[in-house]
Amino acid sequence: MKTYSYTEAYRSFPMILDAALMEDVVIKRKNTNAFEVVYTNNNRSLSPFEVAGISSDITTQEIVDCVKEGRRR
Numbered sequence: 196m197k198t199y200s201y202t203e204a205y206r207s208f209p210m211i212l213d214a215a216l217m218e219d220v221v222i223k224r225k226n227t228n229a230f231e232v233v234y235t236n237n238n239r240s241l242s243p244f245e246v247a248g249i250s251s252d253i254t255t256q257e258i259v260d261c262v263k264e265g266r267r268r
Contacts, residue, residue: 201224201225211232
């Protein structure tokens, strides 16, 4: 997380936005107020069920067996 002073951010705001693409950015004022600039992709789905997939060597049959065993309990 990079931290910039209010003056730095005011002088070079486009640079701050570019930095926010890579990591979170904090802008601090003299009175200790801090503001966080975080990149968000508005084209992304907002569903909480949208999760990244994983690679695994488990077979479909093994998954079915695990589900059946769980249902028996």
